[in-house]
Every structure is written in C-alpha cells, then in structure tokens.
Amino acid sequence: MYSMPRSQDLEKLNILHIDMDAFYASVEERDNFNLKGKPVIVGGLSNHGIVTTANYEARKYGIHSAMPIFIARIKCPNGIYIRPRMHRYREVSREIFNILYDITSLIEQVSVDEAYLDISQLGRDPIEVSQKIKEIVMRDIGLTMSIGISYNKFLAKLASDWNKPNGIKIISQDMVPDILLPLPVKSVHGIGPKSAKKLNNIGIYTVRDLMYLTEEFLVDLFGKQGGEIYYRIRGIDNREINTERERKSLGTEITFSHDTKDKEVLKTYIRTFATEISESLKQKRLHGRTITLKIKYGDFTVKTRGRTLMEEVDDEKIIYETGVSLLDEMDLNESIRLIGLTVSNLSPSTMEQLSLFS
Numbered sequence: 001m002y003s004m005p006r007s008q009d010l011e012k013l014n015i016l017h018i019d020m021d022a023f024y025a026s027v028e029e030r031d032n033f034n035l036k037g038k039p040v041i042v043g044g045l046s047n048h049g050i051v052t053t054a055n056y057e058a059r060k061y062g063i064h065s066a067m068p069i070f071i072a073r074i075k076c077p078n079g080i081y082i083r084p085r086m087h088r089y090r091e092v093s094r095e096i097f098n099i100l101y102d103i104t105s106l107i108e109q110v111s112v113d114e115a116y117l118d119i120s121q122l123g124r125d126p127i128e129v130s131q132k133i134k135e136i137v138m139r140d141i142g143l144t145m146s147i148g149i150s151y152n153k154f155l156a157k158l159a160s161d162w163n164k165p166n167g168i169k170i171i172s173q174d175m176v177p178d179i180l181l182p183l184p185v186k187s188v189h190g191i192g193p194k195s196a197k198k199l200n201n202i203g204i205y206t207v208r209d210l211m212y213l214t215e216e217f218l219v220d221l222f223g224k225q226g227g228e229i230y231y232r233i234r235g236i237d238n239r240e241i242n243t244e245r246e247r248k249s250l251g252t253e254i255t256f257s258h259d260t261k262d263k264e265v266l267k268t269y270i271r272t273f274a275t276e277i278s279e280s281l282k283q284k285r286l287h288g289r290t291i292t293l294k295i296k297y298g299d300f301t302v303k304t305r306g307r308t309l310m311e312e313v314d315d316e317k318i319i320y321e322t323g324v325s326l327l328d329e330m331d332l333n334e335s336i337r338l339i340g341l342t343v344s345n346l347s348p349s350t351m352e353q354l355s356l357f358s
C-alpha cells in the first residue's frame with residue numbers, strides 16, 4: 001500500500017495532503033443506501049450542465065468531472081444523476097475537519113474536501129497518523145480518503161493523487177527523481193493544459209525534458225510561476241501551511257431586506273451569529289477576546305462598538321450577552337439596514353491534542 005522510507009527521513013515527512021475520494025458522490029452514496037454499487041454522477045442536470053463528481057463505478061464508463069452531462073448520459077444511461085447538495089457537503093466537510101483539528105491545528109483547508117496538515121509537532125510516524133485519520137473518518141463519517149505524505153506541499157499533493165482511492169503514499173527525498181522525472185509536464189502543479197501545450201510545442205513532454213531548461217528560460221515562458229516550476233520539479237517547495245489560525249477575526253453580518261428598529265429581531269440575529277462564531281472558534285481551536293458589533297443605518301452611516309474581555313472566550317452565551325450589551329449602547333431610534341458581529345484578538349486554545357493516540 002505504501003513504500004517504506006528510510007527511517008532517518010521519517011522525521012522530515014511532516015506534510016500530509018488529504019483528499020476525500022469522489023467526495024460529493026461519496027456523500028450521496030452514504031446518505032442513500034440504495035445507491036451503493038451503482039454509478040453515481042453529481043452535476044448540473046440541465047442541457048448545459050457538467051459533471052462535478054463521478055464515483056468510481058461511474059468512472060468505469062469513462063465519465064469524469066468537467067464532462068458535459070449530456071455526454072455522460074450517453075456513456076452511462078443507467079447512471080444515477082444527482083444535483084449537487086452543497087449545503088450537505090459543507091456539513092459533512094465540517095465533521096471531517098472537526099476530526100482533523102483533533103489531530104493538529106496546523107491545517108490549511110484548500111476546499112471542502114482537501115487539506116494540508118503539518119504534523120511536525122506530533123512527533124509521530126506519519127504513516128501511523130495517516131492510518132489513524134483514515135480509520136476515524138471511516139468509523140465516524142463512513143467515507144474514504146487518500147493521503148499523501150512528504151516534506152513539502154507539492155510532493156504531498158502529488159502523493160495523495162498517486163494511489164486514489166483510499167490510499168496512503170509516501171514520497172521521501174530519495175524517491176523524488178524516480179517519481180518526478182517520468183511524469184508528463186501537465187501533472188506538475190502550476191502547469192495547466194495551456195502551459196503544457198506550450199511546452200509540448202517546443203518538444204518538452206516530461207519532467208525529465210523540463211530539467212534541461214534554465215530558470216531564466218522558464219521565467220521568460222511563464223513569468224513568476226516559471227521560477228516556482230523550476231524549483232518544484234527539483235523537489236523544492238518552500239510554501240508554508242497557511243493555517244486559518246492566523247486569521248485576525250471571525251465574524252458574520254447580514255443586510256436586511258427591510259430596515260428594522262425592532263430590538264428583539266436584532267437580538268435574534270446576534271444570537272444566531274454568536275452560535276455560528278462559537279462553533280467556528282471551537283472547530284478551529286481558537287479563542288477570542290474582543291467582541292465587536294457593527295450596525296449600518298438606513299442612511300448608510302456605520303457605527304461599531306467593541307469590548308475586550310478579561311478572558312479569551314469561545315462560549316456562545318458570553319459572545320451573545322456581550323453582543324446584546326453592545327447593542328444597548330447603540331442608538332436604535334433610526335432604522336437599521338445591516339447588523340454584524342465579530343470576534344477578534346484570536347489565539348489558539350490550549351488543548352490536549354494527542355488524546356486520539358493515547
């Protein structure tokens with residue numbers, strides 16, 4: 001299932017790329033037992049619709065994402081065609097990320113079903129960590145994923161793609177030439193179909209061919225991106241994991257369809273916002289100290305009022321009560337067009353994160 005790296009490499013293999021397998025289709029299958037084993041295609045169902053995700057059964061018919069749905073219907077007339085339910089996918093995604101945040105808070109969420117994790121702080125065998133993640137997500141959510149392990153993001157992503165679905169793949173430093181050199185140029189992250197064509201036109205088909213080109217030549221050809229490509233194909237990628245922890249604030253606001261001065265209505269929104277923000281803080285393992293209420297009046301003037309608390313909080317009740325007491329300080333004689341609530345001054349909560357392994 002995976003190739004063993006030399007043990008001295010293990011400590012450097014800190015970056016995981018996690019990618020759920022055929023995510024939208026898998027969620028549909030999980031939610032509807034009747035779909036098990038059948039070709040499931042999620043996508044726009046109109047004449048101009050395209051395939052968003054096909055499950056592995058449907059891929060046997062040659063169906064893939066971005067294919068026009070009418071072609072998919074010709075190739076696979078017996079397929080089950082489903083309109084995307086984004087709300088549901090985001091819900092399942094949140095559950096998955098909750099599990100990931102139990103492992104580490106050093107997470108860069110790329111999309112609903114894709115993330116980079118930096119597990120250097122765990123001091124654990126990356127294979128053990130990966131197996132644990134797969135096991136828990138399967139047990140609690142019932143879905144499979146593929147995990148790539150390496151020492152930078154480019155290689156980790158390449159690795160997760162390697163043995164989809166349901167795989168774990170390591171790319172260690174000594175494997176880089178064997179893995180990278182034979183690849184077609186289009187599989188290098190940063191080289192799209194257009195760039196690939198440009199390269200093919202000058203006789204460059206594989207990464208091996210690409211290695212003959214100087215950095216200057218690549219920059220001339222692709223601009224700044226060319227420089228990145230030059231280093232990537234040599235296994236060098238210094239991009240950091242962009243954790244959301246670095247976000248300065250978490251908040252939400254709403255513009256009313258009809259202006260209001262009704263305090264009870266405004267309080268209802270503050271309650272909803274407090275619940276959302278609190279959930280989001282807890283999921284991201286963050287606490288905040290400053291709570292800010294923003295109001296926009298009918299004449300578009302904006303007023304904000306904030307309070308910094310003694311303690312860092314993630315509790316919805318405290319956020320709500322602070323929001324309401326800020327509202328009490330506002331002028332409510334004019335009708336209000338927009339209300340928003342933000343928690344800032346964020347810092348990571350100190351939590352036992354290794355509990356999963358004990």
Ligand SMILES: [Mg+2]
Nearest residue numbers: 019020022113
């Ligand atoms: Mg995926």
